[in-house]
Amino acid sequence: MKRWLKLAAGAAALTLATAGCAGSGGGDTASGSGGSDGGTLTVWLMDGSAPDSLTGALNKEFEAAHAGVKVNYQIQPWNGIQQKLTTALASDTPPDVIEVGNTQTPAFASDEVLTDLSADVNSLNGAQWLAGLKASGEFNGKTYGVPFYAANREVLYRKDMFAQAGITAPPTSNAEWLDDIAKLKAKFGSDKDFQPLYLPGQYWYTLLSFIWDNGGDVAQAQGKGFKSTLDSAGAKAGLEFYKQLVDASGTTAPKDNDEATPQQAGIYGGGKVAMFIGTPGEVATAAKTDPSITDKTGAFPIPSKTAGQTAPVFLGGSNLVIPLNSKHADLAKDYLKLLTSTKYMSQLAAAGYVPGTSTDTSALDKDPLGGVMAKASKNGRAVPTSPKWGEVEAGQNPLKDMLTAYLTGKKSIDQATADANAALDKIIGG
Incomplete structure (x- = not known):
């Protein structure tokens, strides 16, 4: 894939x-x-x-x-x-x-x-x-x-670590997900290299799930262009939950890079990570480091804030x-x-x-x-159907900049989302 x-x-x-x-x-x-x-x-x-x-x-x-x-x-x-x-x-x-x-x-x-x-x-x-x-x-x-x-992405996890931490079933809500992170930290936290969830700071595909789950969106069609909506209440709520996961897990993933740098599957293959968000094909990459990890890995959909539902995912x-x-x-x-x-x-x-x-x-x-x-x-x-969306992904991606600025504390959530909104408007607004 x-x-x-x-x-x-x-x-x-x-x-x-x-x-x-x-x-x-x-x-x-x-x-x-x-x-x-x-x-x-x-x-x-x-x-x-x-x-x-x-x-x-x-x-x-x-x-x-x-x-x-x-x-x-x-x-x-x-x-x-x-x-x-x-x-x-x-x-x-x-x-x-x-x-x-x-x-x-x-x-x-x-x-x-x-x-x-x-x-x-x-x-x-x-x-x-x-x-x-x-x-x-x-x-x-x-x-x-x-x-x-x-x-699309899902949460890939170590079944053996979940069992050892007393987690009998995958989480079905954001609240349960955070509780499971706490249980994993309690069980394995004495190992300074352990991470309940590996989550890079610029993983904007994952951020999309949280924004959509909170009723927000990246942009809305307006005339022949699009109007950015990254400063909406739903988008801010999605960004806040992303930070909750980063803070709760204590992940050592870089806040100024995405899932490809370093390759997150390789980190998972090292045996010190209980969960990461990715596609099924990434497990084969992790298995290059540890062949046994294939049988140890399970998956569950990205949970929603609403119990029993799943968050929307980018296709x-x-x-x-x-x-x-x-x-x-x-x-x-x-x-x-x-x-x-x-x-x-x-x-x-x-x-x-x-x-x-x-x-x-x-x-x-x-x-x-x-x-x-x-x-x-x-x-x-899907992402906004703007003919200029390729420029967003290939250039100075405003969503990545927004994540890094907020997660590192360089900008407040209001400033980070306002700046990202303005930058995105310059690309897809016309």
């Missing part, structure tokens, strides 16, 4: 303006995908997105149902993909179906290089679309992206789009209809992803960690 996270959860979404207007930059990027033969459907999916067994069967079934049509299926590497997508989408002969990151979709839609699929939602299995990903494929009231797959993942200049748009829609059917989405779930267009997660539910992720995804959400 780390492969797609490079794009879907953190990459900058460069605008197509840098590549010129449509038709100016195709070159050889989409060779073979034009209308000269009239019978070739070119599909670009990313490396690691779908198992070969799935795409092999899918393409065979599609060709059998469309006499004379061949699928030119291409796996694209992550390295350099942003520029390749930019060039392809601006050309006269783009691929016919492309996978793009969910935070990229609004940027491409705003540059008017994607096909409007609003009238096709029902025929593309729209009734089964995962709500959080559905929102990421919308721009200015129209639908441009079809949900493909997603992943990172991919959408499927049809370029505006596709010469085979109708065939492309047929391909998407087949790919998003329960038959193939179930296979995607078996590969460890939350399927974006099916309510059937039974294959994923068989995995203890994946099943928790799938459950939490039902309460998933």
